[in-house]
Amino acid sequence: MWILAGHIVSNRDPIISASTVILKASGELFVGEILLAAAEYWDRVLETSLKEYKVLEFDYSKYSDFKTIGKGGSSTVYSAIYEGKDKHALKSIRNNIILGKKEVEKFIKEVMMLLLFSKYLDHAIIICMHLAKLLYDIDNPYIVKFYGISRDPSTHNVMLILQLANGGNLRSYLEGKVLNGLYKIAWTELLRLANQIVNGLAHLHRKGIIHRDLHSKNILINDNMVLIGDFGLSKQLNDLTSSSSCMGGMAAYTDPQYFIQDNKKVKRDVKSDISSLGVLLWELPSGVPPFYYLSKFVVVVEISRGKREDVIQNTPCRYSNLYQECWSFNPNQRPTLEKIKTELMDLSTETIEFIANKIEVDKNDVGELS
Numbered sequence: 001m002w003i004l005a006g007h008i009v010s011n012r013d014p015i016i017s018a019s020t021v022i023l024k025a026s027g028e029l030f031v032g033e034i035l036l037a038a039a040e041y042w043d044r045v046l047e048t049s050l051k052e053y054k055v056l057e058f059d060y061s062k063y064s065d066f067k068t069i070g071k072g073g074s075s076t077v078y079s080a081i082y083e084g085k086d087k088h089a090l091k092s093i094r095n096n097i098i099l100g101k102k103e104v105e106k107f108i109k110e111v112m113m114l115l116l117f118s119k120y121l122d123h124a125i126i127i128c129m130h131l132a133k134l135l136y137d138i139d140n141p142y143i144v145k146f147y148g149i150s151r152d153p154s155t156h157n158v159m160l161i162l163q164l165a166n167g168g169n170l171r172s173y174l175e176g177k178v179l180n181g182l183y184k185i186a187w188t189e190l191l192r193l194a195n196q197i198v199n200g201l202a203h204l205h206r207k208g209i210i211h212r213d214l215h216s217k218n219i220l221i222n223d224n225m226v227l228i229g230d231f232g233l234s235k236q237l238n239d240l241t242s243s244s245s246c247m248g249g250m251a252a253y254t255d256p257q258y259f260i261q262d263n264k265k266v267k268r269d270v271k272s273d274i275s276s277l278g279v280l281l282w283e284l285p286s287g288v289p290p291f292y293y294l295s296k297f298v299v300v301v302e303i304s305r306g307k308r309e310d311v312i313q314n315t316p317c318r319y320s321n322l323y324q325e326c327w328s329f330n331p332n333q334r335p336t337l338e339k340i341k342t343e344l345m346d347l348s349t350e351t352i353e354f355i356a357n358k359i360e361v362d363k364n365d366v367g368e369l370s
Helices: 031-053 101-109 121-135 170-175 187-206 270-286 296-304 317-326 337-347
Strands: 002-004 007-009 063-071 075-082 086-093 146-151 158-163 182-186 219-222 225-228 354-358
Touching: 063 086, 170 219, 170 270, 182 187, 182 270, 187 225, 187 270, 187 337, 187 354, 270 317, 270 337, 270 354, 317 337
Parallel strands: none
Antiparallel strands: 002 007, 063 075, 075 086, 086 158, 146 158, 182 354, 219 225
């Protein structure tokens, strides 16, 4: 019997911590042997789960032309070509075969659902495969498509195979509209983007999913169409767990209730997503991320005090009223997605042609503090 990172396990049920491995007697094993045993064990678990849940597995050796397109604290996203023709995005959770509880939870959340986690990583991997299967049901033109998984044989990392967005994220897309310090967007395009974000979010909510981390870097652009992606913090609507933590997402887009009620258990729900949506609706006519000129700490303080960005000049009043309702300090005053859809449809009758906003910083610095 081993004691690994505080868990008592048998030789057939290895649990490996991402940090230190503490070995206590009934026999001495080297860390390398334990890691090898764990890797072999997970291979068997994955094989069984893939078959059971009918998740497609892509042969890693058939990928070529790897390019890093994104990197976070615990994951890296690559673009790669499969069998010389199909372009995919591969999201790799680094060393996920030997991750601790937090990292395993992050990987499972990445497939859009959150269930009650077992202490045992084999159960977590099985749940992950089950959730990957469920992801096939999240079929919507405004949601990033999930194709399956792949495994790097050299590291045993499991990677999500996702639709590759050819236009980057919404933040860079809007940034590309800045010319000589002036941001300019057609009103019809602004409404199109807003409607697509709302429709994608509505589909998630109908499927019982709250995103919890909506911001302009998690909204992708593919063939000028919106794709909502990066579900690292997403939860099931019927999850009974609560959380007061807000530091997992971008502070400027976070529901202020998670700052002002820091000592209370606050359950994130659809109204949290509506609050973040309101910030996105403001960002479309502004061309810059909210509070880009402030540090994260100051953003938290300001939002806790009820501070919000100013309305961009020449924005139709009904549109600015809509996003201000969305980010209302009082969650009960935020509109439903159905009401937002109706308002956006009515706004299509506005005669305005463009919205322009003067950007007072170098566009290379935009978003650095967000």
